[in-house]
Amino acid sequence: MFSISPSARLRPSPFFDATVAEGVRAFTTYNHMLMPTSYGDPQAEYWRLINGVSQWDVAVERQVQLKGPDAAVLAQILAPRDLSRQKVGQGKYVPLCNHHGVLINDPICLKLADDLFWLSIADSNIWFWAQAIAAERGLNVEVSEPDVSPMAIQGPKAEDVVAHVCGDFVRDLKYFWFSETTIGDIPVVVQRSGWSKQGGFEIYLRDGSRGTELWNIFKEAGQPWGIGPGNPNWCERIESGLVSYGGDSDTTTNPFEVRMGKYVDLDVPDDTIGIQALRQIAATGAKRHTLGLVLEGDTPIAPGFSWNPIMQNGRKMGDLTNVVFSFRLKKNIGFALVSADLAIGDVVQCQIGGTSHQGRLTDLPFL
């Protein structure tokens, strides 16, 4: 493990002080910010998410705010998914593509008002992208980054904790729907969402000066349910088949290759960026797809900074884009972004750190 050097290019989150108080040990960077990735006990952090309730600093999920008379027009131009029936208070998961149909982000699009949207983004610069498109098309819309920082409460006991703090109305929120509210006098948006399949909520803090305060409200309220610190969990997300933009995709990946085809609507307006290319790919079929890979053996493999090549009969057929030792399956598993010629059940080899591992392709999710 290497240290990360301080620099103002890498911004701390409003919850930074709170996570330091919790004993954070490691970070990754995401949208030019620091995101906690370990509090030093991976097994405890994993099982807390699976069986209990976990509190995450995910302020790095920044908002690209579209505000003005043409906000809805711009949202639809950016997203090849039909947003025409999206309601105020509803979030929708949308792939964003460039003009060639290449995936450039996969945000949740929150509609706060008819003229106000947030794209709650993964790790790539969509402010520049949206500003360029808005300006070049002469749209009357302001693209900005508001002071909004999500904190996630995840796990089977998350709903009890969030209902205890915010009120029972949160139990009625459908997936990705949200409500603007306050906690004491702290302004927040509460949404049923989060980057795990264990259920939970994201609390979008709307005043960055109050991060420690908000963190501690949930930390204290969650004690009866055994709340503790965690983060988007590398093991759980792979078990659950959750794709990481930029981690599991490259500069040529389209949505169909990473199991996002169901979020593409081919009948969106013709001025939607990338839709012509996506219609073409849908017609001819994508050249790659993402499957699971279960490796033989039960010695945990450490993840690295690179993809690992997947071979069959001595030919490179794709890449293993992540790998983890599953605490539930007791096997090393990962995502295989491979040629569409490969299918579930196929046996392949994967080179990881100089060692060749044999494995079998599977469906996703693993669990």
Next chain:
Amino acid sequence: MFSISPSARLRPSPFFDATVAEGVRAFTTYNHMLMPTSYGDPQAEYWRLINGVSQWDVAVERQVQLKGPDAAVLAQILAPRDLSRQKVGQGKYVPLCNHHGVLINDPICLKLADDLFWLSIADSNIWFWAQAIAAERGLNVEVSEPDVSPMAIQGPKAEDVVAHVCGDFVRDLKYFWFSETTIGDIPVVVQRSGWSKQGGFEIYLRDGSRGTELWNIFKEAGQPWGIGPGNPNWCERIESGLVSYGGDSDTTTNPFEVRMGKYVDLDVPDDTIGIQALRQIAATGAKRHTLGLVLEGDTPIAPGFSWNPIMQNGRKMGDLTNVVFSFRLKKNIGFALVSADLAIGDVVQCQIGGTSHQGRLTDLPFL
């Protein structure tokens, strides 16, 4: 110091293995890649750059390649600096701005051919930006990321080392001019450049599979001159007044605020992005400017992840965007991005980590 967690979102450089062999201890992230920031002996690394020759992995300075009949048109649309007389083999430092004149990157623009340019970028996504503009304006140009990774040789003895490896022609290269050549059979571009004021070259490796090989050629050739590993040096760059895009700028900064006004040509064509806004700012004067700040006291202050507020008479007047204990000046120094109302010689206060420090504004560079 916190650890950095492995993830394929953060790509290693072709020189990663070589830097690990050199004993790299810390990294930062930059353009979704890892850049070494410490080999464990900051003083030795600093004096090696000041007095000798230092070898840096700066592969994170990625290239945004513009290729095709409209490549030159796109370069000029993106850059509010006159490129009409740029020669093949010449690099030019260019501020890139959005439509509001806000700085979004400050690359070196290398002209490799009339229809082939590289923007050797700082830490922000200019591929998306350039792709958006090219597509929206219907230009016949391909925007891509080629397999090109710079390594820097910096310091007063750098020229001797690079001439020994590449030939004496490098001694005749003017600043930012470059030559396409090979080292053995490794394809490279050699340019007089580098993010220090101690002189030197950048060797752009054009085959990512040969990073260790190239590193070791310079490591071995440089032994008579005492070459050793280093990185863009936090202390030297502040002493020298070198601005870090994203570190010393924010989402409203224009080039005039960060000492880049001399690289803006107001008479570029009207379709250059941001030029109307820049003409307006030039006419009325920028609201902020960047000065140096020398703090009282001689106890070294550690840099953090945030800017630190600069106050005068109890009012916030701007921010200290970086801070370092200068090994040559024996003082804590940094850049003050402050109201244009403040001037050289003014005494201000700066809050750093809960402590108020007094200091005096100065001209830049410090040395």
